[in-house]
Amino acid sequence: xxxxxxxxxxxxxxxxxxxxxxxxxxxxxxxxxxxxxxxxxxxxxxxxxxxxxxxxxxxxxxxxxxxxxxxxxxxxxxxxxxxxxxxxxxxxxxxxxxxxxxxxxxxxxxxxxx
Amino acid sequence: xxxxxxxxxxxxxxxxxxxxxxxxxxxxxxxxxxxxxxxxxxxxxxxxxxxxxxxxxxxxxxxxxxxxxxxxxxxxxxxxxxxxxxxxxxxxxxxxxxxxxxxxxxxxxxxx
Numbered sequence: 010x011x012x013x014x015x016x017x018x019x020x021x022x023x024x025x026x027x028x029x030x031x032x033x034x035x036x037x038x039x040x041x042x043x044x045x046x047x048x049x050x051x052x053x054x055x056x057x058x059x060x061x062x063x064x065x066x067x068x069x070x071x072x073x074x075x076x077x078x079x080x081x082x083x084x085x086x087x088x089x090x091x092x093x094x095x096x097x098x099x100x101x102x103x104x105x106x107x108x109x110x111x112x113x114x115x116x117x118x119x120x121x122x123x
Numbered sequence: 124x125x126x127x128x129x130x131x132x133x134x135x136x137x138x139x140x141x142x143x144x145x146x147x148x149x150x151x152x153x154x155x156x157x158x159x160x161x162x163x164x165x166x167x168x169x170x171x172x173x174x175x176x177x178x179x180x181x182x183x184x185x186x187x188x189x190x191x192x193x194x195x196x197x198x199x200x201x202x203x204x205x206x207x208x209x210x211x212x213x214x215x216x217x218x219x220x221x222x223x224x225x226x227x228x229x230x231x232x233x234x235x
Binding site: 053106112 | 156168171213215217228
């Protein structure tokens, strides 16, 4: 069975600090996709990244970076120089198909204090 | 990308009544999905709706409580039947379009 674990329920840091959100997944599939979504207080889901299981290259997008390690079944997300606008709930997710039947982790509530 | 419009965006309903949520997408899609997000919780898949066939429900969700229609390739509805306060949640529609997942803005339902 597929499962996504986000052990950090809540994280609070001061603005400009770096913060890493952990994500550990379980799947028996050899082909799968991993996602990160952001859910700000307004409630909508904002897509951040999708990675397939054959691409272990780390990704950097501005202040955001992702570290995918199949050996530890982890897909961690780091925000560098955090800003107040980064405050949101962040979900890590997994799917055996590219965009179908996505299994979400429990989410990590990130609060950035000014 | 696919743009999804969900209606209503929010509603407050009396227990025992039913609410139908509409999901309209601006492109033809094969697969549409309905998720539920209970307060402070993660998203849970309710069912998969393919045009021309019965919806497929996940464990813990039944058609009598959450009937789904999928009359064409751009539209779906989810009905929350005989509501109780435990049904208070955000309900989200999602589609797979060109191998990408897109989500609607969600319907915030409060049952009193």
